[in-house]
Amino acid sequence: MAYSDKVLDHYNNPRNVGSMDRNDPNVGTGMVGAPECGDVMKLQLKVNETSGIIEDAKFKTFGCGSAIASSSLATEWLKGKSVDEALLIKNTAIVNELSLPPVKIHCSVLAEDAIKAAISDYKSKQTTRKPVAEAVAH
Amino acid sequence: MAAEEICWKCGQLFSGHFCNACGAIQPPAANYFDFFELPPHLNLDAAELEKRFYALSRRLHPDVFARRSEREQRYSLDATAVLNDGYRALRDPINRAEYLLKESGFDIGEQKSNPxxxxxxxxxxxxxxxxxxxxSGDSDAAPQLEDARTKFVAMREHIDRDLSAKFAAYDESESRELLTEIRGVLNRRRYVRNLVNEVEKALSGYVPN
Known part of the structure; x- marks a missing residue:
């Protein structure tokens, strides 16, 4: 099966590979995996404290070309979005952008799950961190 | 267990591979447990399965039907195919569990379903x-991988013990919730098995100098 040019491009030049300090309260970390193929994907995003915009995103994926491309693309799309906008990123958009064949759709699902996991990690950090400030605001 | 059916040849009720009345070979049961006339259990008596496999192999073998009608020859071929596939599927406990899950309407290895x-x-x-x-040639990682191998092999053994306990519990209760749990454990087992294989591959390719 041939990979699309876009998959190859992301695979050969993955964007935003790396990791951030997972203890940073502004960093959300999502770790997901697929039992069948043994893929594992770590995706992190950093939210600007004042603007609420995702200012950085990093990933590290062990898996096939499509899994790497899906997560690489996801980090590109995350930057500059608000957390709520990021939650709207759908795996189908990744499928379309990368022209993933049906057998590789699960890779895009994994990327979407990773985004959701990272955001939920970020949100849980925020709520445990600022209970007093929110109580005052209300 | 195979239900009673009507013989295609003589119209009598029968159950099993041959008509009790006229002795004609019957189309094989599609379900492997039915085919071997064994209860749909996760813990099976392997010796009993083997015994039935060999006995049926002799009785259903296409050579036996070489001079029978075309229809009987076809049933013999069909039955032999189910016999071999079924034996393969039921002989190994993991394959057997996957087969039973599939027959019970579970998707096996569906990635999204199992976190x-x-x-x-x-x-x-x-x-x-x-x-x-x-x-990438960093030999410092070797001891870490040795540790990982020990850890994941132990994890796999733990999973296998967990599985056999769950198998026994399922055979008692035939509860669907247990099947869901078993599917989760099987997925984890597959994951861990792949990891062990990866580590073994990496360590065998690595030659200390």
Missing amino acids: VPPELLEEVFELNMALEDLR
Whole structure:
């Protein structure tokens, strides 16, 4: 099966590979995996404290070309979005952008799950961190 | 167990592979447990299965039907195919569990349906980092991989013990919830098995100088 040019491009030049300090309260970390193929994907995003915009995103994926491309693309799309906008990123958009064949759709699902996991990690950090400030605001 | 059916040849009720009345070979049951006339259990008596396999092999063999009608020859061929596939599927406990899950309407290995426990993912991630280091020629990763191998082999053994307990519990209760749990454990087992294979591959390719 041939990979699309876009998959190859992301695979050969993955964007935003790396990791951030997972203890940073502004960093959300999502770790997901697929039992069948043994893929594992770590995706992190950093939210600007004042603007609420995702200012950085990093990933590290062990898996096939499509899994790497899906997560690489996801980090590109995350930057500059608000957390709520990021939650709207759908795996189908990744499928379309990368022209993933049906057998590789699960890779895009994994990327979407990773985004959701990272955001939920970020949100849980925020709520445990600022209970007093929110109580005052209300 | 196979239900009673009507013989295609003589119209009598029968159950099993041959008509009790006229002795004609019957189309094989599609379900492997029915075919071997065994209860749909996860713990099976392997010796009994083997005994039935050999006995049926002799009785259903196409050579026996070489001079019978075309229809009987076809049933013999069909039955032999089910016999071999079924024996393969039921002989191994893991394959058997996967077969029973599939027959019970579960999707096996459907990636989205089964979240992997987060601690396991962390370990897998760390392991993959070490594998990557070793492949790129960093021999420092070797001891870490040896440790990982020990750990994941132990994990697989633990999973197998968990599975056999769950198998026994399912055979008692035939509860669907247990099947769901078993599917989760099987997925984890597959994950861990792949990891063990990866580590073994990396370590065998690595030659200390």
